[in-house]
Amino acid sequence: MSTLEATQAGSGRAERHTLPPALKIALLQIALLAVLLAAWELAIRFGWIAVYLYGRPSGIFAKAGILIANGELLRDAALTAWEAIAGFLLGTLLGSAVGLALWLFPTSAAVLRPYLIALNGLPKIALAPLIIVWFGIGISSKIAIAAIITFIVAVITAQQGAKEVDEDLVKLMRSLGASRWKTWRTVIIPGAMPWIVSAFRLNVGFALIGAVVGEYIASKEGLGYMIYYAGVLYDLNSVWVGIAALMAVALLMYGAIDILERRLRF
Amino acid sequence: MNALAKVSTEQPAAGSAVLKADNVGVAFRTGQQYVEAIRNVSFELQQGETLAIVGPSGCGKSTLFNAIAGLLRPTRGHVEVAGRRVDAATGQVGYMLQKDLLLPWRSVLDNVMLGLEVRGSAKARSRDIAMKLIKAYGLAGFENAKPATLSGGMRQRVAIMRTLAFDPQVILLDEPFSALDFQTRLLLQADVSRIIAEHGKSAILVTHDIGEAIAMADRVLVLSARPATVRALHVIDLPKVGRDPVALRTDSAFQNYFARIWADLEMPPGTA
Numbered sequence: 098m099s100t101l102e103a104t105q106a107g108s109g110r111a112e113r114h115t116l117p118p119a120l121k122i123a124l125l126q127i128a129l130l131a132v133l134l135a136a137w138e139l140a141i142r143f144g145w146i147a148v149y150l151y152g153r154p155s156g157i158f159a160k161a162g163i164l165i166a167n168g169e170l171l172r173d174a175a176l177t178a179w180e181a182i183a184g185f186l187l188g189t190l191l192g193s194a195v196g197l198a199l200w201l202f203p204t205s206a207a208v209l210r211p212y213l214i215a216l217n218g219l220p221k222i223a224l225a226p227l228i229i230v231w232f233g234i235g236i237s238s239k240i241a242i243a244a245i246i247t248f249i250v251a252v253i254t255a256q257q258g259a260k261e262v263d264e265d266l267v268k269l270m271r272s273l274g275a276s277r278w279k280t281w282r283t284v285i286i287p288g289a290m291p292w293i294v295s296a297f298r299l300n301v302g303f304a305l306i307g308a309v310v311g312e313y314i315a316s317k318e319g320l321g322y323m324i325y326y327a328g329v330l331y332d333l334n335s336v337w338v339g340i341a342a343l344m345a346v347a348l349l350m351y352g353a354i355d356i357l358e359r360r361l362r363f
Numbered sequence: 364m365n366a367l368a369k370v371s372t373e374q375p376a377a378g379s380a381v382l383k384a385d386n387v388g389v390a391f392r393t394g395q396q397y398v399e400a401i402r403n404v405s406f407e408l409q410q411g412e413t414l415a416i417v418g419p420s421g422c423g424k425s426t427l428f429n430a431i432a433g434l435l436r437p438t439r440g441h442v443e444v445a446g447r448r449v450d451a452a453t454g455q456v457g458y459m460l461q462k463d464l465l466l467p468w469r470s471v472l473d474n475v476m477l478g479l480e481v482r483g484s485a486k487a488r489s490r491d492i493a494m495k496l497i498k499a500y501g502l503a504g505f506e507n508a509k510p511a512t513l514s515g516g517m518r519q520r521v522a523i524m525r526t527l528a529f530d531p532q533v534i535l536l537d538e539p540f541s542a543l544d545f546q547t548r549l550l551l552q553a554d555v556s557r558i559i560a561e562h563g564k565s566a567i568l569v570t571h572d573i574g575e576a577i578a579m580a581d582r583v584l585v586l587s588a589r590p591a592t593v594r595a596l597h598v599i600d601l602p603k604v605g606r607d608p609v610a611l612r613t614d615s616a617f618q619n620y621f622a623r624i625w626a627d628l629e630m631p632p633g634t635a
Contacts, residue, residue, distance in 0.1 A: 273481040287468045
């Protein structure tokens with residue numbers, strides 16, 4: 098324990114200098130990760146936890162080095178990212194368009210309501226076997242799973258967003274003599290935009306779930322396949338490398354959404 | 364007081380009435396219940412006049428407002444603007460609410476141009492009209508600002524500009540200042556009165572603020588509690604131009620009107 102405390106005290110002393118706040122936060126973030134990894138490594142070394150159940154940081158770094166050097170990690174990460182991004186774009190854009198369009202057609206919206214609620218409640222992953230039957234075990238089935246999950250989330254959020262637009266704005270447009278179509282374009286679409294972007298954020302996560310679970314079920318490549326395969330072999334260090342790579346992909350996608358959101362803010 | 368109301372509301376249509384409410388009644392069905400919001404309200408709005416409508420809270424003022432704006436079809440009677448029945452919202456009536464209803468993603472200029480855009484006016488012409496209003500009413504330099512960066516008073520001024528820009532026959536004001544602080548409210552009452560007068564517009568002001576009604580209107584129509592009927596009509600005989608809402612408060616004529624309208628509102632139901 099004394100070594101652990103020394104590590105923490107050491108990292109604490111480093112930030113006493115006056116640093117720019119953003120840099121200070123970044124250093125603390127790195128320090129937090131370093132402390133956790135060091136504690137993990139020490140716990141393995143002193144035999145407090147079993148390495149065959151948890152893997153160990155030094156092994157993970159070694160494994161990552163190998164997988165980066167031979168290009169496998171980048172290839173798998175790029176494939177999974179592509180599946181998630183393609184599914185995300187397809188599902189989210191189509192879904193948002195459908196959800197917004199339902200405002201124009203209240204009867205269709207009412208007819209579809211129970212179906213949308215049922216689909217939303219359904220764990221979409223349950224559809225994965227069907228989709229793999231239809232689309233095969235290649236990349237298209239992973240894109241399809243990601244697209245279907247994100248589609249349903251996007252439809253429901255965009256529809257809700259359109260509904261949440263101030264009724265008085267709709268009345269104002271009516272009093273000006275605007276058609277429903279004009280009101281939709283002028284008030285509903287921009288007014289629903291914050292909701293739609295919040296669905297983007299949710300859908301980044303869902304698209305990755307879709308791609309990875311699709312790879313778990315049937316695939317010969319991608320991070321999901323890599324994690325699944327390593328898990329079967331009890332190669333837990335590889336599992337951790339795969340998880341870290343997925344987190345990196347997710348962070349990059351969230352970063353892109355952040356930029357988009359900042360540009361759409363009013 | 365009742366005799367006055369009768370005489371004023373049943374006089375034959377004058378040629379210059381820009382808006383006429385004729386025996387308007389509105390009832391709603393909510394579930395099994397049948398709610399009568401307005402029993403019978405008639406009045407005329409003369410060209411260039413500002414008419415205030417006051418009434419106890421929940422008396423159906425907003426329902427009447429919606430009927431005048433063409434957003435709701437009366438169950439009985441009808442509303443005419445410029446001799447034409449208001450059957451649906453046609454853009455002849457512009458309104459301004461407590462909420463400024465500015466589109467937050469649009470600049471001040473694009474907000475002012477909204478009504479013209481809906482009507483399909485040429486963009487360059489709309490721009491000229493909007494810029495003229497923005498300059499005339501003290502927002503020059505803010506035309507590209509987003510509403511979120513403006514104060515509440517400035518936002519309401521943008522809202523009145525948007526209403527004026529498409530040149531409606533009648534301007535409806537529904538408690539337009541009630542969300543503002545007292546000082547801003549008094550300043551805007553004077554501002555908006557002046558702006559409406561300068562454009563020669565006719566306006567209906569729905570409010571629960573008796574002082575605001577007297578400060579801004581030529582006549583004040585007092586409604587009864589729900590279901591609304593006309594209880595009284597007061598002609599406000601104060602100089603229209605330069606009515607200073609602050610100085611007015613100490614004016615004996617103002618206080619006299621205030622007391623009379625207050626008494627009308629206090630009357631128990633059934634005595635009207």
